[in-house]
Amino acid sequence: MVQQEKKLIRKAALYSDDANFVCPNCDILMKYKHGGLYVCDKCGAEQLNDFGKVKKYLNEHGPTNAIDLAANTGVRRSRIGEFLRLGKVEIPENSTTFIHCKSCGTAIRFGNYCANCVHTKNIQGAYIGDTPKKKPEKMRFLDLE
Numbered sequence: 001m002v003q004q005e006k007k008l009i010r011k012a013a014l015y016s017d018d019a020n021f022v023c024p025n026c027d028i029l030m031k032y033k034h035g036g037l038y039v040c041d042k043c044g045a046e047q048l049n050d051f052g053k054v055k056k057y058l059n060e061h062g063p064t065n066a067i068d069l070a071a072n073t074g075v076r077r078s079r080i081g082e083f084l085r086l087g088k089v090e091i092p093e094n095s096t097t098f099i100h101c102k103s104c105g106t107a108i109r110f111g112n113y114c115a116n117c118v119h120t121k122n123i124q125g126a127y128i129g130d131t132p133k134k135k136p137e138k139m140r141f142l143d144l145e
Helices: 003-015 050-061 066-073 077-086 115-120
Strands: 031-034 037-039 046-048
Touching (some): 046 050, 050 066, 050 077
Antiparallel strands (some): 031 037
């Protein structure tokens, strides 16, 4: 593989969650472990995809808003929104800001639609969001990768 191609593969891997990560030391494909973490079998180097960066930041610093999360991790706000809609990340119960059901607009902590809309409108294949309750909880992750 030409050096220029290797650089392009590495650069593409940095900007895509679905890309294969190439070890910067060994130039071999890294293996996906869990929670957005890729590890080189040869030298043990580690890299995080977008989800891994978000998860690591939240584990270390606790819940934060999407603007600060994007600024501190380098992950686009729209990508963080995707993680919320897919249920990979949840907004904590005691938050003052939530995402909204795509049908009725009620506040939800994750997903696309509230449970009420899914059941009453018979929406198929949707991520059902949890409506906020009064009890404070901490951020949780669903590792669906």
